[in-house]
Amino acid sequence: MTLETVQDPVALSEVARYLHDYLDPNAQNIELPAVDFDHISDAMKQITVDVERIHVHADTYEEAALTARKKALHMQSILNSYRNLSTPLVRMPTEILTLLFESCVRSDTGGDSLSHEAMPFVLSHVCRRWRMIVNSMPSLWQTIRLHNQKTVAHNRCLPSLSILRLWLDRSEPLPISCLAILDAPDLCEYNLKTLNLLIQHSQRWFAVHFSFGNQGGLYHHLCSIPPLLPLLRHFRVEVDIRIGSHLVLATWTAPNLKEATLLVQSTSSTATTVRLPWSQLEGLVWFPNTPRSFLDISSALLRLRRCCIQISRHVDIDSLHQSTLPHLHQFEISGPYRSIIEILCCVSLPALEILDVDPDEQIGPVADQLLSAIARLQLRSPCDIRYFSAPFSLFSSPNSPALVSNIDTIQELRISISTEEENDISITNLMGPNTLRNLKVLHLLFREPPEEDVTLLDKILELVAFRRQRKPSSGLCLDKLSLDVIRTSEVPDIHISIQSKAFQKLFKLQREGLSLLGSAMNEEWHSFFGDTRWSNEDLQRAAQYWERFGYSDWLFEQEIDDYITRRDIS
Structure with a gap:
């Protein structure tokens, strides 16, 4: 029954x-029935x-x-x-809930688009009304963040790509910003499927950052996408391509592209190349294999304002031709010193104000050649270099004072200092009465902790004190100072200790009026700029990049977070 x-x-x-x-x-x-043996x-x-x-x-x-x-x-x-x-919160008018939801999504800096813990999914689970509002707001789904290795570690399994497909569909028809870190080599097939889903919406890309690790196949696949990218404004790709990769030439049509970062490292001369609309770029970060790769396109960089290139290897160029980059404001160049000199001799940069040179070799023996190339660049352009970054050993030649006098427009100087090099001559040269007469800001970047050579730090501070006391006839006094030490993957949290006697001398200079660009924390010194930047312009650019991807925790840098806090307070 x-x-x-x-x-x-x-x-x-x-x-x-x-x-x-x-x-x-x-x-x-x-209750059991009465029983006897007969029944x-x-x-x-x-x-x-x-x-x-x-x-x-x-x-x-x-x-x-x-x-x-x-x-x-x-x-x-x-x-x-x-x-x-x-509850009053749920019964709020739709217009107010819309603003509230957008604020919640912005605050979800740790959200992964393949996780049900991402804020749009969390909001949609509250009630049917909220779900209808969330699903009808494409703006909540515009930023897509993927980090497959972290996602697998968190979920202990591969999440279904139907979640990504749903996210992409709900973001339509708006432009999308996508941060995709697909660098796990053991997830190649899954990474390719993920990339294919994103490529299906490439015509809506606004800002994209792809990190492929050493999976060159993903990069080749990216280069073969449909060439029309009508909304793309910011593009960044990172990949290490192994020797023997085949040559792929891709030409993209991206009428709104303004910034490109091509961190494609390869020892092969036939690496995949993306041909971008160079003439409309305003910002370019690139790892060209040789100086010729850059010089071949330099004449097309008519709107470029910031350029950062890292040359892999030097090759001599038979015929040098001059090209003018009329709007280039900031130029950062690293690699073999001969490549740096060759490029500086082949370009004219009339708008140049910020120059950063970082040779691979110890530059001391050929410092005169590099300084001469910089002086000729300024004379040929002509331009006024106001911000300059270089190894300290660039000033180690007896001829440095005379050569530096040709670039006397420098107001802000960053020098990278090694405790393993001889620095006495450089210190003496920078204490010359006619050296860098307009210098007001000095950035000290130590390659090793300065505590390893206390004598060197003492001498550097003598240089700082000397330039603080310059007479008006010898030029401007030093107003501001920043200092930091280069951090590596082996020692990512190293900072300069403030417990040394030398640092106490620095605090004395601060009390006497020197502005220190940083702060003390836990007996350590923390520069406002960190070990990779040296200007508010760099910090602002990094903050804008971080903002494009929803201030993702994966891109967090303490210096950038502090900069945003200081900026908002002021």
Whole structure:
């Protein structure tokens, strides 16, 4: 007997009566029929009937309990919905909820688009009304963040790509910003499927950052996408391509592209190349293999304002041709010193104000050549270099004071100092009465902790004190100072200790008026700029990049976070 069969009143009455008996503590004793050896078979038949009846009752009660629980769960769900609807937050007007949801999504800096813990999914689970609003707001789904290695570590399995497909569909028709870190080599097939989903929406790309690790195949696949990218404004790709990769030439049509970062490292001369609309770029970061790769396109960089290139290897160029980059404001160049000199001799940069040179070699023996190339660049352009960054050994030549006088427009100087090099001559040269007469800001970047050579730090501070006391006839006094030490993957948290006597001298200079661009924290010195930047312009650019991807925790840098805090307070 089940609930479907128990329909007539007599049967229902019997079930209900026995339920009362089962629940009555005074009716728990079992009444057995009288039995003797002559009538034992009749007793067994009676007990069998009773057992079957009790089993039927038990099945009926269990089915009724299950039905009752289902009804209770359904009613509880309705009750929860009513309770949610009764709260002022849920009953807010849609216009206010829209602003609230956008704020919640912005605050979700740790959200992964493949996780159900991402803020849009969390909001949509509150109630039906919120779900309808969230699903109808493409702006909540515009920023897509993927880090497959972290996602797998968190979920302990590969999440379904249907989640990404849903996210992309809900972001339509708006432009999308996508941060995709697909560098796990053991997830190649999954990474390719992820990339293919993103490529299906490439015509909506606004800002994209792809990191492929050493998976050159993903980069080749990216280069073969449909060439029309009508909304793309910011593009960044990072990949290490192994030797033997085949040559792929891709030409993209991206009429709105302004910034490109191509961190494609390869020892192969036939590495995949993306041909971008160079003439419209305003910012370019690039790892060209040789100086020729850069010089071949330099004449097309007509709107470029900031350029950072890192040359892999030097090759001599037979015929040098001059090209003018009329709007280049900031130029950072690193690699073999001969490549740096060759490029500086082949370009004219009339708008140049910021120059950063970082040779691979110890530059001391050829410092004169590099300084001469810089002086000729300034004279040929002509331009006024106001911000200059170079190894300290660039000033180690006896001819440095005379050569530096040709670039006397420098107001801000960053020098990278190694405790393993001879620095006395450089210090003496920078203390010359006519050296860098307009210098007001000095940035010291130590390649090793300065505590390893306390004498060097003392001498550097003597240089700082000397330039603080310059007479008006010798030029401007030093106003500001920053200092930091280069951090590596082996020692990512190293900072300069403030407990040394030398640093106490620095605090004395601060009390006397020197502005220190940083702060003390936990007995360590923290520069405002960190070890990779040296201007507010760099910090602002990094903050804008971080903002494009929703201030993702994966891109967090303490210096950038501090800069945003200082900026917002001021």
